[in-house]
Amino acid sequence: MAKLKEIIVVEGKDDTAAIKRALDADTIETNGSAISKSTIEKIRLAQEKRGVIIFTDPDFPGEKIRKTIAEKVPGCKHAFLAKHEARPLSDKGIGVEHARPESIRKALREAHQMEEDVPEIITKEALMEAGLVAGPMARRRRERLGELLKIGYTNGKQLHKRLMAFQIDKDTFQEALMKVLQEE
Template sequence: ISQAQESRGVIIFTDPDYPGDMIRKNINDSIKNCKNAFIEKEKSKTSKKVGVEHANKQDLEEALLNCVTFEDYHQSDLTMQDFFDLKLNGNEESSALRKIIGKELKIGESNAKTLLKRCQMIGITRKDLMTLIEKNKK
């Protein structure tokens, strides 16, 4: 993967499940500046399985058009306390709200800690999150 990244670049496109998230995390931790494509679980599952291979062509193309690169140097003022204040953690509605944010930002569904890290790495600010939350309340 590191040779591919050096020569032509890498897009990480894993299944939207726990093993897929772990593979994505390990690759991103080991190899910098990979592009990441995400697809919603609902768009990539059958009655028995979850996997990218179950998505239709249009959803796959949309995911690839909306790749993000996670970089450590982006400036973000987000903290875990902001997640508590914005009800993204520690609230009955937190999981559903995080799902909406992940979908809007095209960075996948995740727990609070992972969403915070992803938001920080793409430069999302507290103000950006507040705007997204307000937009989706309507």
């Protein structure tokens, strides 16, 4: 098995163990959401030398870590797991450490880079009209849309930003939205 070129940023040692079960790769552990300056420097160096894939848990602390790293170390790729792929059999907790090796490999294969200052392709109004920002089904729709588009779960405000950052085109968005609506 060939070693993954990029270095994967994860939250802790259990995540590293899960990555190692799935493939041959190097990791940097943040050890929680209070990321030290030395860890940021390590990630910055890894990005310059080999590239970085941020692979955090699909929960609030994981998103906070992802956002912090993306702000301080631009150009990283992002890998996402759907919440159902990151739950243990006991259904207690959520995280990369609970994912099956196939799910980890798939998420890393589909990792992509966020772009800065990109034109608005899908408007906030379109998200409102699609029932993705407000309404009884909005949260579930956003969660499923994030899975289909491989951009992770977001709240209503983050969805617009993430669609722009990952340059999701209208056709791809519409196709995923139709699938979400058909599943209801």
